[in-house]
Amino acid sequence: MLKRICIFFTLLILVFTGTACGKSTVDDIEINLAPIHEVDVRFMESFPVQVGVYIKGGLSDGCTTFRDAVVTREGNTIRIEVTTQRPKGKICTAIYGYFEKNLNIGSDFTAGINYTLEVNDYTTTFQIPRYPPQP
Numbered sequence: 001m002l003k004r005i006c007i008f009f010t011l012l013i014l015v016f017t018g019t020a021c022g023k024s025t026v027d028d029i030e031i032n033l034a035p036i037h038e039v040d041v042r043f044m045e046s047f048p049v050q051v052g053v054y055i056k057g058g059l060s061d062g063c064t065t066f067r068d069a070v071v072t073r074e075g076n077t078i079r080i081e082v083t084t085q086r087p088k089g090k091i092c093t094a095i096y097g098y099f100e101k102n103l104n105i106g107s108d109f110t111a112g113i114n115y116t117l118e119v120n121d122y123t124t125t126f127q128i129p130r131y132p133p134q135p
Contacts, residue, residue, distance in 0.1 A: 027088075031067060034058060034082040036122040037098070048107040049128050055101045055119055057082055062093030071105055078105060080119045 038056035043049050059065065067085040071078065080103065086092070109115060111128045 029085050030088050031083050031085050033120045034084045036082065036120045039117065039119050039122050039124055041117060041124065041126040043129055050107050051105050051109055053080065053103045053105055053117065055082060057099055059084060059097035059099060062095050063087055063090050066099040066101065069101055069103055071103065076113065077116045077118065082120055
């Protein structure tokens, strides 16, 4: 009987130690779309012109962190899905924070054509400038 009790407590300690060491599963994490505060399209002076996107987004509390930014494109529309993550059920500081990301979305663009950029619920348009500038 004493041996079974010792085995039970040993297993219990291993379970708690494993979860306390930062091991988690997808079931332990909430993934949400990030609130977007600012989006800026930037053009790098290269040939062909590279397009960069600066994104400033929000972190709802002290436990929330940036997770991912996934870029997709359909014709002249570029979509960037930006997500955050936080542990489920964890008590966190109620301090709103920010993250900043710079993404290179490539060079497969044509000068003079309007493109739509959607970053979560934020939408803007841009055109690739002509180099050298036309008079």
